Amino acid sequence: MKDILSINLKNAEGFVPSEEVFALAQQSVRHLEILKEGTGAGSDFLGWLTLPCDIAAQFDKIEKKAKQLRSVSDTTVVIGIGGSYLGAKAVIEALSHSFTPLLKKKHHEIIFAGQNICEDYMSDLLEILEDRNYSIIVISKSGTTTEPAIAFRMLKDNLEKKIGKQKTAERIVAITDEKKGALRSLAETNGYETFVIPDNIGGRYSVLTPVGLLPIAVSGIDIRALVKGALSMEEATVNNKNGAANPVLIYAAARNLVLRTGRPVEILVGFTPKLHYFSEWWKQLFGESEGKDGKGIFPASVDFTTDLHSMGQYIQDGQRILFETIISVKEPGKKLIIPLEKDDSDQLNYLAGKRLSEVNHNAETGTILAHNDGNVPVIKIEIPMLDEYYTGQLIYFFELACAVSGYILDVNPFDQPGVEAYKKNMFALLNKPGFEEAGKKLKERLK
Numbered sequence: 001m002k003d004i005l006s007i008n009l010k011n012a013e014g015f016v017p018s019e020e021v022f023a024l025a026q027q028s029v030r031h032l033e034i035l036k037e038g039t040g041a042g043s044d045f046l047g048w049l050t051l052p053c054d055i056a057a058q059f060d061k062i063e064k065k066a067k068q069l070r071s072v073s074d075t076t077v078v079i080g081i082g083g084s085y086l087g088a089k090a091v092i093e094a095l096s097h098s099f100t101p102l103l104k105k106k107h108h109e110i111i112f113a114g115q116n117i118c119e120d121y122m123s124d125l126l127e128i129l130e131d132r133n134y135s136i137i138v139i140s141k142s143g144t145t146t147e148p149a150i151a152f153r154m155l156k157d158n159l160e161k162k163i164g165k166q167k168t169a170e171r172i173v174a175i176t177d178e179k180k181g182a183l184r185s186l187a188e189t190n191g192y193e194t195f196v197i198p199d200n201i202g203g204r205y206s207v208l209t210p211v212g213l214l215p216i217a218v219s220g221i222d223i224r225a226l227v228k229g230a231l232s233m234e235e236a237t238v239n240n241k242n243g244a245a246n247p248v249l250i251y252a253a254a255r256n257l258v259l260r261t262g263r264p265v266e267i268l269v270g271f272t273p274k275l276h277y278f279s280e281w282w283k284q285l286f287g288e289s290e291g292k293d294g295k296g297i298f299p300a301s302v303d304f305t306t307d308l309h310s311m312g313q314y315i316q317d318g319q320r321i322l323f324e325t326i327i328s329v330k331e332p333g334k335k336l337i338i339p340l341e342k343d344d345s346d347q348l349n350y351l352a353g354k355r356l357s358e359v360n361h362n363a364e365t366g367t368i369l370a371h372n373d374g375n376v377p378v379i380k381i382e383i384p385m386l387d388e389y390y391t392g393q394l395i396y397f398f399e400l401a402c403a404v405s406g407y408i409l410d411v412n413p414f415d416q417p418g419v420e421a422y423k424k425n426m427f428a429l430l431n432k433p434g435f436e437e438a439g440k441k442l443k444e445r446l447k
């Protein structure tokens with residue numbers, strides 16, 4: 001049996017004593033109970049809690065579709081935004097070759113669209129797709145989100161012009177609500193194959209539904225191993241009433257106690273660029289879940305050592321409002337030794353014969369100690385390697401921790417009322433039918 005990720009508070013201890021963390025973790029067992037009973041705020045959105053087990057029934061259908069898309073096309077464009085984009089992007093980036101698009105060997109390309117409304121991005125994409133044989137996975141729970149809807153309209157039009165309406169319909173998979181929304185109607189009218197996003201799972205908690213799993217499977221990643229990892233985390237935490245031995249409760253408690261020391265910004269840190277989009281996924285998860293009612297820890301992220309040369313100065317020495325959570329990966333997937341050079345003209349022979357990862361680990365340890373000296377508490381989450389299994393563990397770990405942390409903060413971690421504000425203004429400014437009055441008022445403000 002593989003290990004469970006571990007959480008190390010040694011470098012937070014000087015700021016929040018571990019006994020206090022364990023005490024709050026123990027008190028937070030009640031939040032686990034509330035989640036399981038479904039009696040807390042947002043309890044209509046708890047489908048993700050048992051998803052690692054429930055989703056197994058769909059593995060065959062997802063894998064079959066993934067295989068078919070890989071066989072009929074060389075590229076899949078995945079259209080979606082927010083929770084309908086970040087989970088798949090995070091896992092694919094974490095577990096794929098760092099230079100997938102440049103690989104010489106034959107591979108299936110995954111390209112994301114609909115996560116912005118940038119004209120240059122779409123133009124460049126359409127240019128790239130000119131000589132690609134592509135399929136489309138369009139994902140929108142509501143089925144009405146503007147960014148993916150526009151991207152879908154343009155890409156569908158492009159594909160229809162290339163291969164005709166009938167063949168295009170066979171190349172499109174829609175992942176959306178079972179009954180509601182424009183995407184559901186489009187899918188039914190045009191005969192697209194569909195997967196359902198369950199009502200009781202919000203966008204940012206949906207990576208282990210077909211929303212994340214279909215694109216991940218199309219990219220060639222083993223979704224069963226990913227979900228197995230998530231299941232191992234569910235089994236280790238959901239019913240674990242020993243606060244001091246439950247990593248989810250410890251993390252949720254530690255970050256809230258650090259917040260109470262006057263540090264409202266949490267920076268998620270990775271020492272591998274492979275975790276860049278995992279951090280983006282994490283930022284949405286915690287930002288949308290906790291940032292409401294004037295509360296919440298602001299989630300930020302950096303990729304070290306890269307960002308030590310840009311953000312390092314601020315973290316070391318700027319306003320003391322920060323703490324860090326490091327995802328520490330023990331063993332990289334590949335091995336590389338730094339070579340010896342006869343004349344040592346670059347004065348690096350003291351590193352000769354060492355693995356690159358040894359240098360990276362020392363950079364990590366040195367950074368933790370330096371930031372501690374600069375008054376930055378550091379929570380460390382340790383995984384043995386970045387593979388499917390541990391990525392699945394991390395996903396479930398953060399989802400459950402986010403729910404518990406939201407309850408500690410006394411917010412509803414499953415709604416996102418604030419996301420609507422920009423949409424209303426955009427619709428009003430674009431004269432969307434029904435928004436005329438609001439449009440007039442906004443245009444007055446712009447005079």
Ligand code: PA5
Pocket residue numbers: 081082083084139140141142143144145148202203204205288416419
């Ligand atoms: O987490 C959320 O609910 C949001 O980020 C949504 O995922 C995002 O707005 C996209 O919504 P939809 O899937 O309805 O297009």
